Amino acid sequence: MGPLRNAYLDALGIDRWVPRDAPGEIPSIPEVVAASQVAAPVPHLAPANAPYVPSADWGALRERVAACTACAELCRTRTQTVFGVGNTRSEWLIIGEAPGAEEDRQGEPFVGRAGQLLNAMLLAIGLPREQVFIANILKCRPPGNRDPKPDEVSRCLPFLSNQIALLKPKIILAVGRIAAQNLLATDAPLARLRGKLHSFGDPATPLIITYHPAYLLRTPSDKRKAWEDLKLARATHARITAGA
Numbered sequence: 001m002g003p004l005r006n007a008y009l010d011a012l013g014i015d016r017w018v019p020r021d022a023p024g025e026i027p028s029i030p031e032v033v034a035a036s037q038v039a040a041p042v043p044h045l046a047p048a049n050a051p052y053v054p055s056a057d058w059g060a061l062r063e064r065v066a067a068c069t070a071c072a073e074l075c076r077t078r079t080q081t082v083f084g085v086g087n088t089r090s091e092w093l094i095i096g097e098a099p100g101a102e103e104d105r106q107g108e109p110f111v112g113r114a115g116q117l118l119n120a121m122l123l124a125i126g127l128p129r130e131q132v133f134i135a136n137i138l139k140c141r142p143p144g145n146r147d148p149k150p151d152e153v154s155r156c157l158p159f160l161s162n163q164i165a166l167l168k169p170k171i172i173l174a175v176g177r178i179a180a181q182n183l184l185a186t187d188a189p190l191a192r193l194r195g196k197l198h199s200f201g202d203p204a205t206p207l208i209i210t211y212h213p214a215y216l217l218r219t220p221s222d223k224r225k226a227w228e229d230l231k232l233a234r235a236t237h238a239r240i241t242a243g244a
């Protein structure tokens with residue numbers, strides 16, 4: 001483990017350790033499979049009303065999101081839409097909940113303290129922020145940082161599905177309850193969803209759930225569980241890219 005990763009694990013507040021009988025930290029494939037309960041794939045999310053015709057390229061999709069007025073309250077109160085950011089050729093897609101006040105101001109997801117912690121979490125598994133693509137379930141900020149309403153989520157999810165279709169990620173990391181529950185179409189608590197390998201869409205993309213960095217800032221005692229999730233994500237990606 002290099003000094004840079006050590007520094008970021010320190011930022012996460014995670015003790016560094018190496019298993020006595022294993023040289024590395026990436027669990028073996030059998031360990032991953034044993035540790036993971038593979039949930040059945042869920043179909044791509046359908047638009048709420050009229051059939052959604054996907055945009056064929058990133059530029060067209062970005063313009064379409066920027067012009068969207070489907071949610072009356074959100075488009076009245078937002079500063080701007082927050083499309084997503086990062087490498088559109090990345091094998092990694094990070095999905096959060098919705099923009100907060102700072103994201104709404106800057107037009108970028110995961111900025112501020114939660115963003116810094118997300119960056120640290122990603123770097124801890126060798127992923128600079130610039131190497132992944134980051135998007136939210138909702139592209140507009142709910143006022144007062146309230147939870148997204150179900151009808152807002154249904155209107156906005158086709159945009160995310162469109163982003164997934166364009167990106168074709170090898171793995172998705174969903175952070176936080178809202179992202180997890182909406183991607184898996186469940187109301188199960190996050191504690192029951194994390195620590196497992198799920199899949200999303202058709203074709204099925206591996207999906208790992210972990211805590212939202214804003215939650216981890218409030219509850220640092222759960223950072224160790226988040227680290228386990230990140231290691232599961234890293235091992236799953238390594239297994240996929242090795243063709244296993």
Ligand code: SF4
Nearest residue numbers: 068070071139140156
């Ligand atoms: S949240 Fe999504 S669907 Fe609603 S107005 Fe914003 S971009 Fe449109």
